[in-house]
Amino acid sequence: MFCIGCGAEGPTIDNFCLSCFPKHQRTVTLAAQVEVHTCAHCKRVLHGHRWEELGTEPSQYVPLLIEEALSVSGEGTQTVQVALANTEERLLRATVTVHRRREGLQWSEHLSTLVVLRVATCEVCSRRHGSYWESRVQLRATGRDIDAEELRLSQQWADELMRHLDESGTGDRQAFISRLIPQHGGLDWYLGSRSSGKALSRLLADRLGGAVTESVELHGRSDGVDLYRNVTLVRLPPYRAGDFVAIEDSKGTRSPFRVQSVRGGFTNLLDLRDYRAVRMRLADTLSLERIATPADLRRAVVVSQRGAEAQLLDPDHYSTITVLLPSDAPLGQEVEVLRFERDLYLVRGAPTVDDAQEDSTA
Numbered sequence: 001m002f003c004i005g006c007g008a009e010g011p012t013i014d015n016f017c018l019s020c021f022p023k024h025q026r027t028v029t030l031a032a033q034v035e036v037h038t039c040a041h042c043k044r045v046l047h048g049h050r051w052e053e054l055g056t057e058p059s060q061y062v063p064l065l066i067e068e069a070l071s072v073s074g075e076g077t078q079t080v081q082v083a084l085a086n087t088e089e090r091l092l093r094a095t096v097t098v099h100r101r102r103e104g105l106q107w108s109e110h111l112s113t114l115v116v117l118r119v120a121t122c123e124v125c126s127r128r129h130g131s132y133w134e135s136r137v138q139l140r141a142t143g144r145d146i147d148a149e150e151l152r153l154s155q156q157w158a159d160e161l162m163r164h165l166d167e168s169g170t171g172d173r174q175a176f177i178s179r180l181i182p183q184h185g186g187l188d189w190y191l192g193s194r195s196s197g198k199a200l201s202r203l204l205a206d207r208l209g210g211a212v213t214e215s216v217e218l219h220g221r222s223d224g225v226d227l228y229r230n231v232t233l234v235r236l237p238p239y240r241a242g243d244f245v246a247i248e249d250s251k252g253t254r255s256p257f258r259v260q261s262v263r264g265g266f267t268n269l270l271d272l273r274d275y276r277a278v279r280m281r282l283a284d285t286l287s288l289e290r291i292a293t294p295a296d297l298r299r300a301v302v303v304s305q306r307g308a309e310a311q312l313l314d315p316d317h318y319s320t321i322t323v324l325l326p327s328d329a330p331l332g333q334e335v336e337v338l339r340f341e342r343d344l345y346l347v348r349g350a351p352t353v354d355d356a357q358e359d360s361t362a
């Protein structure tokens, strides 16, 4: 066989010898200019139609993108080498060598292109900065405003949860808070994904003790697919753990109970008349009247104690009253009492809120 270019005898590819072949025929082409888009906010690189984490330096991702931009014809394999040189701000000159191999013959082709580095904003970052939302979580308390601690804790937990979801293995990049609005004595979060809204409402209901109701609303169509938004209401009861509520019996008599814990859809109460534990469905306790918080407790001097019965000095009327105790453990000099209607109820010495929480989860 001989070369139709120079006449030399020897192995040929498409009738050319190995040195003539690349001069007369190219098997690899590359556009004179290649544009590379990176996100100004998250530094992701546009790779096909997806924004991916391919590195932060052009040397980490430009060679890959150039290799994919090559158009190779003819049979055989190739390996690609890319050398980059800065020419000016946001412009790189890429020198590309493609080593080809076909039927045991090897040759190299040399190309070059101008790489234009463009800064853009990826889809998620534009949503993040553009008030986009797919889920609204409303936190409300029944018959009262959310208190300062509930406000502080719920915001802290929401921020922590979004960070966790964004960085966790599932990597919900749309786990972000696009708006947080105080509303009707509560808070409204507007979140970037429906799953982050579900996770937040579950967390708030679990930790603050609330009931969740969820609805879904259609908010548009994109590429023939219906788009939905979640609206979740987390409703807290009128009381918090440690507060006191009144419960009316069938005869219309109201009695005081301490709220021991609210969890798992149940409210655990302590009957202050006999210190019995009572468990009620949370939904059935949302309208209970809160009669006192721990700040409303009074201190009473213990006059005497005999077994599970004690005499206390009424802090308001300075008369001596008799109360039943949960046990015959010694009381000490003073106890905390709750005044409800005309009576005093011993609170200190009763099973604590923390004890009861451990009981209810056991």
Ligand SMILES: [Zn+2]
Residues within 6 Å of the ligand: 003, 004, 005, 006, 007, 008, 016, 017, 018, 019, 020, 021
């Ligand atoms: Zn030749």
Ligand SMILES: [Zn+2]
Residues within 6 Å of the ligand: 039, 040, 041, 042, 043, 044, 121, 122, 123, 124, 125, 126
């Ligand atoms: Zn981005």
